[in-house]
Amino acid sequence: MYRYRVVSVIEIRVDENACNGCGLCVKDCPMQVYELRDSVSVPVRAASCMGCLSCHEICPAQALEHRGVYPSRRHYIDIRVCEMLNRVI
Amino acid sequence: MTDGTIREMKDAFSTSTVYRSEDVPLRCIPPPDELEDTLHGLMKLNGLIIRSLEEIAGRGANAVTYRAGRKYGHEVAKYFRKIENVEEALKELSYILHGQYTIEIWKPADKDRYIIEENGSTFIYLVFHDCIVRQTLRRNGQPQGGPLCLTLFGYVVGAIEEITGKKAKLEIVHTGPNACLKKLILQ
Numbered sequence: 573m574y575r576y577r578v579v580s581v582i583e584i585r586v587d588e589n590a591c592n593g594c595g596l597c598v599k600d601c602p603m604q605v606y607e608l609r610d611s612v613s614v615p616v617r618a619a620s621c622m623g624c625l626s627c628h629e630i631c632p633a634q635a636l637e638h639r640g641v642y643p644s645r646r647h648y649i650d651i652r653v654c655e656m657l658n659r660v661i
Numbered sequence: 662m663t664d665g666t667i668r669e670m671k672d673a674f675s676t677s678t679v680y681r682s683e684d685v686p687l688r689c690i691p692p693p694d695e696l697e698d699t700l701h702g703l704m705k706l707n708g709l710i711i712r713s714l715e716e717i718a719g720r721g722a723n724a725v726t727y728r729a730g731r732k733y734g735h736e737v738a739k740y741f742r743k744i745e746n747v748e749e750a751l752k753e754l755s756y757i758l759h760g761q762y763t764i765e766i767w768k769p770a771d772k773d774r775y776i777i778e779e780n781g782s783t784f785i786y787l788v789f790h791d792c793i794v795r796q797t798l799r800r801n802g803q804p805q806g807g808p809l810c811l812t813l814f815g816y817v818v819g820a821i822e823e824i825t826g827k828k829a830k831l832e833i834v835h836t837g838p839n840a841c842l843k844k845l846i847l848q
Binding site for chain 1: 673697698700701704763767769770771788790791792793795796797799800834835836837839840841842
């Protein structure tokens with residue numbers, strides 16, 4: 573699939589109560605989407621987000637939420653672990 | 662190994678199927694939705710090959726895989742339609758690679774054009790969304806941006822060079838769990 577994205581549709585929300593202001597997302601984002609303001613991460617340039625979701629992976633508080641991201645195909649889920657989890661859950 | 666084990670194995674592989682030389686399989690066996698284990702096996706094997714190469718060649722592994730990928734890209738793209746326009750060439754390549762990799766031409770919000778000119782160099786940002794290389798590396802717990810990524814880079818560079826007839830270079834800007842940002846530098 574080949575797409576031109578004229579206007580970014582990604583919307584980023586930060587849970588202010590969960591964010592501990594560690595600044596990891598600020599450091600990690602190559603497009604400087606986030607800025608720390610009053611010890612809380614603020615997505616100041618959400619339009620520049622390309623949806624890599626590195627910030628999700630790096631955020632220790634899991635305070636981020638992205639809407640409108642294209643989810644890439646996932647093949648790396650361990651089938652046996654999932655089966656075990658399903659049994660337990 | 663006991664006789665029982667051998668007999669059990671023999672039984673597992675004995676069937677009454679008659680297979681003639683003209684019996685060409687027309688579809689995957691088993692059906693694709695049952696191939697998950699095979700896919701995992703392939704991903705593990707690819708990871709193992711790359712890890713072995715890194716062990717043998719050290720940091721040189723990146724150069725080896727990049728060169729191999731580039732050569733392969735050139736070879737494959739020889740049969741593609743020749744297009745001078747880079748954006749059109751990327752579109753063609755994306756179409757050919759569909760199902761394995763999905764590529765989006767991308768630009769930061771503050772840029773007006775997709776072909777960006779900065780500090781004397783011309784480049785295009787590419788976002789790789791679906792990517793079997795990323796899936797393989799994450800499946801095996803290996804870091805992104807290593808030799809396996811460079812095989813793909815080489816392939817894309819080689820193919821673009823062959824399609825457009827222009828020299829190109831690719832640079833990893835960022836790797837993520839859902840997408841990776843690359844810079845295609847046009848020379």
